[in-house]
Amino acid sequence: MKRLPDAELELMMIIWDSEQPVSRADIEKKMKGGRSVLPSTVLTLLSRLEKRGFVRREKRGKINYYYSLADKQEYLKEEGKSVLDRMFGNSLTNFVAALYDGEDMDEEEIKSLQSFIDSQTEEKK
Known part of the structure; x- marks a missing residue:
């Protein structure tokens, strides 16, 4: 399993700690220190995680939800x-x-x- 950069690891920790699939907006709310991050930045990181096989994306209506594929x-x-x-x-x-x-x-x-x-x-x- 490849080592994740800190920004991607932060998102994975949020996804792993969630009881259910999470949306981009859910992730933004749970980011450390409540700091503001552009939605496009979060989406880019999620796209990278998906390409690396760490997450799976499922579209529900207009919203994408992310599931962990990595343990x-x-x-x-x-x-x-x-x-x-x-x-x-x-x-x-x-x-x-x-x-x-x-x-x-x-x-x-x-x-x-x-x-x-x-x-x-x-x-x-």
């Missing part, structure tokens, strides 16, 4: 592995250290991370 978890898994490999030498320790260097992790984050490590350790036994 969100699969994409995030591949993208996460790529970032981990390219930027942190495939080291989860280096990744976590970079995220929290000089910052305190709260108790809940530490417990969650420890629980994940414990579950992974159990699976390896």
Whole structure:
């Protein structure tokens, strides 16, 4: 699966998080920070996503609705592995250290991370 540019990924996240197919207008309403984006820009990005096989367009009356064809978890898994490999030498320790260097992790984050490590350790036994 190809890596998406940030603008296209933002649209995919909106589509993935929607419970139902979304229109261009729905996407514009849900964009980060409520920023204003030209409808033609959103349509161009949706067209690119359609050509890449990430979405399918269905026309209902005068409105196009967009469905995801790509699995969100699969994409995030591949993208996460790529970032981990390219930027942190495939080291989860280096990744976590970079995220929290000089910052305190709260108790809940530490417990969650420890629980994940414990579950992974159990699976390896």
